[in-house]
Amino acid sequence: MASPKPAAPARTGFLSPAWLKSSGEGWTLLAMIALVCVVLVLISGQAQTNLTILQVAWQQNIQLLLDGLFIGAIFALAAYGLALVWGVMNVKNLCQGEYVIMGGYIAYYLYANDIHPFFGLPIAIVFMFGFGWAVYVLVIRRVIDRDLFTSLLATFGIAIVLQQGLNLIFGPEVQTARSGLPTATVTVGGGAFTFAWIKLTAFLMCGALALAVVIFMKRSRMGQAIRATAQDARAARVMGIDTDRVYAFTYSLNAAICGAAGVLIAMIWVIQPFYGITHSIRSFVIVTAAGFGNLPGVIMAGLGLGVAEQYSGFVLGADFQQATVVGLLLLVLIWRQIIENRHRRVVE
Amino acid sequence: MTGKRLELPGYLLLAVFGVIAPLVFPAYVQQIAMLWIMIVFALTWDTMGGQMGYNSLGNIFFFGAGMYIAAVCQIWPWYDVGEYTDPSGSLTTSFTTDQYFLGLALGVVLAAIGSVVLAALFGLIVFGLRGPYFAIGTLGMAIAAGELIGAWDWIGGGGGIRLPVFPSGTDAEPLFRVPFGDIQSADLQGVFFYWTCFVLAVLTFLFLRWLYRTRFGLMLNAIRDDETKAEALGVRTQLYKTVAWSISAFFLGISGALFGNIIGFMEPLEVAFPTVTFGIFMVLMALLGGKGTLWGPVIGATLFHIIKEVTWTHLLGWQWVVLGLLIVVTVVFFQQGIVGWLQERRPEWFGIEVDRGTAGQRADAEAAEALEAALDDAGGPAREPVR
Numbered sequence: 001m002a003s004p005k006p007a008a009p010a011r012t013g014f015l016s017p018a019w020l021k022s023s024g025e026g027w028t029l030l031a032m033i034a035l036v037c038v039v040l041v042l043i044s045g046q047a048q049t050n051l052t053i054l055q056v057a058w059q060q061n062i063q064l065l066l067d068g069l070f071i072g073a074i075f076a077l078a079a080y081g082l083a084l085v086w087g088v089m090n091v092k093n094l095c096q097g098e099y100v101i102m103g104g105y106i107a108y109y110l111y112a113n114d115i116h117p118f119f120g121l122p123i124a125i126v127f128m129f130g131f132g133w134a135v136y137v138l139v140i141r142r143v144i145d146r147d148l149f150t151s152l153l154a155t156f157g158i159a160i161v162l163q164q165g166l167n168l169i170f171g172p173e174v175q176t177a178r179s180g181l182p183t184a185t186v187t188v189g190g191g192a193f194t195f196a197w198i199k200l201t202a203f204l205m206c207g208a209l210a211l212a213v214v215i216f217m218k219r220s221r222m223g224q225a226i227r228a229t230a231q232d233a234r235a236a237r238v239m240g241i242d243t244d245r246v247y248a249f250t251y252s253l254n255a256a257i258c259g260a261a262g263v264l265i266a267m268i269w270v271i272q273p274f275y276g277i278t279h280s281i282r283s284f285v286i287v288t289a290a291g292f293g294n295l296p297g298v299i300m301a302g303l304g305l306g307v308a309e310q311y312s313g314f315v316l317g318a319d320f321q322q323a324t325v326v327g328l329l330l331l332v333l334i335w336r337q338i339i340e341n342r343h344r345r346v347v348e
Numbered sequence: 349m350t351g352k353r354l355e356l357p358g359y360l361l362l363a364v365f366g367v368i369a370p371l372v373f374p375a376y377v378q379q380i381a382m383l384w385i386m387i388v389f390a391l392t393w394d395t396m397g398g399q400m401g402y403n404s405l406g407n408i409f410f411f412g413a414g415m416y417i418a419a420v421c422q423i424w425p426w427y428d429v430g431e432y433t434d435p436s437g438s439l440t441t442s443f444t445t446d447q448y449f450l451g452l453a454l455g456v457v458l459a460a461i462g463s464v465v466l467a468a469l470f471g472l473i474v475f476g477l478r479g480p481y482f483a484i485g486t487l488g489m490a491i492a493a494g495e496l497i498g499a500w501d502w503i504g505g506g507g508g509i510r511l512p513v514f515p516s517g518t519d520a521e522p523l524f525r526v527p528f529g530d531i532q533s534a535d536l537q538g539v540f541f542y543w544t545c546f547v548l549a550v551l552t553f554l555f556l557r558w559l560y561r562t563r564f565g566l567m568l569n570a571i572r573d574d575e576t577k578a579e580a581l582g583v584r585t586q587l588y589k590t591v592a593w594s595i596s597a598f599f600l601g602i603s604g605a606l607f608g609n610i611i612g613f614m615e616p617l618e619v620a621f622p623t624v625t626f627g628i629f630m631v632l633m634a635l636l637g638g639k640g641t642l643w644g645p646v647i648g649a650t651l652f653h654i655i656k657e658v659t660w661t662h663l664l665g666w667q668w669v670v671l672g673l674l675i676v677v678t679v680v681f682f683q684q685g686i687v688g689w690l691q692e693r694r695p696e697w698f699g700i701e702v703d704r705g706t707a708g709q710r711a712d713a714e715a716a717e718a719l720e721a722a723l724d725d726a727g728g729p730a731r732e733p734v735r
Contacts, residue, residue, distance in 0.1 A: 032473055092480050142680050148480040149403045150679055153631065157675030160624055164668035284484060319499035326492035333485045337476040
């Protein structure tokens with residue numbers, strides 16, 4: 001016997017007035033589309049030319065892809081650190097990018113003193129670990145239990161202190177730490193692209209570091225304690241885990257990871273005291289897109305972001321590279337919100 | 349709920365200071381004008397962050413938007429904006445007194461309207477975000493705006509716009525006659541914008557004071573306290589949020605239009621969309637004074653502005669580091685702010701009655717006992733679980 005089913009919610013067509021009225025997301029989407037259109041119209045002339053270049057000199061695509069993947073891997077490394085802190089301590093660390101830049105300046109300092117920047121890697125890891133511990137003891141431990149905006153604002157304050165401090169010490173010039181590795185010009189099908197060995201080296205180092213962190217998290221006692229705390233802090237405490245120490249270690253580990261990422265960035269790209277905020281936003285984009293505790297997701301999002309940034313930088317112009325990162329952030333945030341709203345509606 | 353006892357002296361103090369300040373400290377007119385703008389910043393941030401619980405890190409967006417809209421309105425009726433902002437500077441321009449003030453009036457009005465329109469438009473996009481996501485999203489919005497404006501050559505791109513020069517008048521025919529003798533033309537700009545900023549701050553304050561006492565203010569508080577419940581009770585949250593943001597944008601747009609003319613030059617990253625300076629200062633000022641109160645932002649902004657100006661002169665180079673530290677210290681150790689702290693210590697000043705009778709004492713003793721028992725059970729102060 002067919003029991004009377006509850007009436008299915010009336011289906012409303014896409015973009016119909018009823019749909020717009022019923023769901024905030026309709027207006028959101030419309031407004032976003034309008035904005036994107038305005039921006040595209042503003043920049044269309046230049047973008048057309050650059051797209052044509054990409055079609056004619058297709059080797060440029062290889063260049064952009066490779067550069068994007070190499071730089072994206074480092075973004076993913078820094079974002080993994082953020083995912084760790086976010087997932088374990090629920091602290092949204094807005095000074096993530098400043099830690100990256102600090103690591104970069106360690107490499108630059110060695111380079112400026114005629115020491116090979118590769119040595120910056122262990123130094124940055126150790127130094128930034130200690131630095132992260134100090135920041136944890138002074139500030140972070142006092143904001144963990146507070147509402148999320150507190151930790152966000154506190155870490156933003158730390159970010160301002162750090163970027164201004166770096167600016168005072170190293171000056172506002174854009175710097176790079178040259179590794180001295182050769183650059184090869186590869187010719188394919190009548191066109192050429194450049195291939196820098198340092199980028200591949202940095203990519204491999206990045207992979208090795210990520211692997212080391214993953215193994216550490218899986219195998220070591222501290223790694224297990226961190227994961228246990230992430231699952232249920234109270235239960236972990238009951239089982240005898242010193243969660244305060246776990247938090248301190250997690251935060252310091254994140255700083256160390258960022259520092260290592262910064263050394264690699266200084267070698268294959270450029271650093272400047274105020275570039276940190278963009279790195280922070282990149283980490284947020286990646287973590288928000290992938291979610292925490294999702295390592296493959298973080299890697300994919302990181303690589304994707306790297307490639308997207310290279311392409312937008314080439315097609316729209318270098319002015320738009322940062323705007324692209326921020327635009328992607330907004331998109332990812334809103335996408336996540338729409339999904340959550342849908343979920344909420346289903347539950348209701 | 350502001351104190352009856354403190355309110356009247358507060359108004360008197362502010363009004364007297366506002367009126368006599370430019371006469372007593374003629375050398376600091378621009379700094380004091382800046383103070384009024386800072387008060388507008390803090391007050392409008394608090395409408396969102398304090399009263400409605402939406403902590404925006406990107407309110408500075410409307411400041412920059414207002415600045416640019418006003419600049420375009422001041423130039424566009426008389427010159428081609430693209431030519432005017434051309435970096436080669438081939439176009440020679442001069443504005444008559446009438447042109448200047450007409451353009452300024454038009455600019456201020458359209459900056460306010462334009463900012464409201466932008467707030468309504470962006471409200472559709474960002475009000476889906478909640479909590480820290482809203483903060484990060486609005487931060488991103490302000491940064492993106494700065495970058496995009498910097499890439500838009502028609503309005504000067506990264507090079508910015510220099511604004512029309514304030515008309516000087518002549519000695520024979522000064523612009524304004526004032527009771528104490530004519531003001532030197534160099535000071536005239538400062539005095540003129542001092543008064544406009546002062547009036548703006550007073551209007552903002554009085555409007556928000558009225559607003560928080562209406563049903564609308566209650567709706568904002570309801571959204572802050574529990575948005576889902578408010579929605580369930582039939583509060584049209586999206587509408588209220590957008591209107592509240594538009595109110596912030598309205599005053600911020602005007603302040604941007606005025607600020608651009610005080611400085612006389614604007615460029616996208618440092619002047620119009622200074623996310624990590626003014627954008628974060630407005631949050632800090634509201635927190636320092638006490639968010640969610642009417643007087644808190646005013647007190648916080650005044651105190652912060654004094655600290656800022658002092659550190660500027662005495663800590664050359666390190667002032668930004670000190671300001672960053674101030675943010676951290678305020679947020680970590682003193683989040684209730686000055687007014688919040690006072691409300692806790694001296695509730696009677698604010699007309700809040702605390703029952704200190706036997707019932708209160710009994711409750712206190714019970715709570716202390718319960719706490720002791722809980723501590724014994726846990727073997728130490730228990731920490732709240734991290735979500």
